[in-house]
Amino acid sequence: MQTMSIHIHPIPMGMGIAYLIESAAGLLLVDAGLPHWEQAVLRRIHALGRKPGALQLIYITHAHLDHYGSAAALRRASGAPVVIHRADADAIARGRTPLGSIRGRGWLLAALLPLAERVLRPEPTLPDILCDDGDALDLDLPFAATVLHTSGHTPxxxxxxxxxxxxxxxxxxxxxxxxxxxxxxxxxxxxxDWAILHHNLARLQALHPQWVYPGHGRAPLDDATLQRLA
Known part of the structure; x- marks a missing residue:
């Protein structure tokens, strides 16, 4: 494997951020934003001088509509398969957003979810590939991409x-x-499950990544910042 040489392009997708990972060999997308935001990704691909077919894979971190909402549309535009952990496969296939236990300001967002689902109509998206903890994605790209199952926020x-x-x-x-x-x-x-969530945050911290790209907020976190989170 060659030394990693990539560019990461954050793309605002409504409530959250998608990340287009660019290498000379092709593109990988992490998350797909709200429904009807697929043009934001396609415009960025074209701005890079690439075609949608350069997208090798659409990786969804979890089954909430602000992360998988445009996945089906982007699959149609690019031909790239949609990948998600198997424990969230049923929710994304039914176009659902399971919230689980709610704390703090989450109650306001939860109250707005039924309206958001009626207005945005997230498209049920049957995943092409189901992944498990430790799986290495099959990519023709100059880096390794491995799944870390961090159950807690969703299963x-x-x-x-x-x-x-x-x-x-x-x-x-x-x-x-x-x-x-x-x-x-x-x-x-x-x-x-809040206890499992905190356990899995510690698993990510133990890897000491150089940078962590969050689903909300455009600036990545360095490892020192990650270690301070609880």
């Missing part, structure tokens, strides 16, 4: 760990396990 929440050859060539795409909106913090609004 199938996961991070994508992207690595080159060196210890400093490790970055993580964390979905909603961490956020960096007003300030860096761990998930504090929704979880199907």
């Amino acid at each position: 199938g929440s996961s991070c994508l760990i992207v690595e080159g050859e060196g210890d400093q060539d490790r970055i993580a795409f964390a979905g909603d396990l961490v956020s960096n909106t007003t300030h860096p913090h761990g998930q504090r609004y929704f979880a199907h």
Whole structure:
């Protein structure tokens, strides 16, 4: 495997952020934003001088509509398969957003969810590939991409760990396990199991990624910041 040489393009997708990982060999997308935001990704692909067919895979970190909403439309445009952890496969296939236990400001967001589902109509998306903890994605790209199952926020929440050859060539795409909106913090609004969520945050911290790209908030977190989260 060659030394990792990639560019990461954050793309605002309504409520959250999708990440387009660019290499000379092709593209990988992490998360797909709200429904009807697929043009934001397609415009970025075209701005890079690429065609949608350069997209090799659409990786969804968890089954919430602000992360998988445009996945089906992007699959149609690019031909890229949609990948998600098997524990969230049923929810995304039914176009659902399971919230679990709610804390703090999450009650306001939960109250708005039925309206958002009626207005946005998230498209049920049958995944092409179901992944498990430790799976290495089959990609023709100059880096390794491995699944870290970080159940807690949803049963199938996961991070994508992207690595080159060196210890400093490790970055993580964390979905909603961490956020960096007003300030860096761990998930504090929704979880199907809070204890497991905190356990899996510690698993991510133990990997000491150089950078962590959150599902909300455009600035990545460095490892020192990640270690301070609880």
